[in-house]
Amino acid sequence: MRHKTINETNPYRDFLIRGGIVSLIIAVALAIFEIANMFILDNFVLPKYVNLLIEIGMLTVEMIPTLYFFVYKPMKFLLNKDLERTKQQKEQIFKxxxxVLYSASQGKINLWETDQIAPLNQEGELIGHIMLKRSEDVNNARELTTKILKKHHVEQKRSNHIILCVSEATTNVIKHAFYGHLEIRKLDNSYLRIFISDSGPGMDLQKLPNFLLLQGFSTKDSMGVGFTLMFKYAEKVYLAPWSHGTILALDFAI
Known part of the structure; x- marks a missing residue:
């Protein structure tokens, strides 16, 4: 068990200490303002509206630091703590x-963060690219994939499997996202990588094991259909949520 050292600070204790010091400063400042207020009003004969303006001004000067240090600062502190706790919980759930997916798929399915998966579209040689925005782009993606597979003399059965996966992935982009991109990269003489990113609603982690591992499971989320086929035919499946959608990478032996 790890023990705290003398030098470690407690954020709650520090916050209370700062709050006490600030409270003392505000109390002194308010006293000074009250004395100044009494001096001005008692020693000068001023019109009523001027006295009223002075009262309002003094009250404003008194209230601003009070609201700032006793309302805004505590609320901001608690909100930041809550946001940090929520972020940590999401990171734990994601991990x-x-x-679980990595173990259940024996290392075939890799659920990664965006910064982990992004470099995958820099590996190897880019040999094909299509923007996915219209329904006809699905057919264009199939034709591009077919052309590339023929050029690399991939056997027909294997080609059909890869084209089917490309069709499923690009169809999901068109159906469930605003737009997307497909890239085909040649990693070496024996592998192709299909890299697809979309701008859509993203993934629901609670449904992720279902649409990845259960045959026929469907969801309205982007890339929510056809993952069982991709899992079956691809050697590796890389998946990552990002702020605007989903990123998918499929590695195929050819």
């Missing part, structure tokens, strides 16, 4: 799903 659990990532570990």
């Amino acid at each position: 659990v799903y990532s570990d």
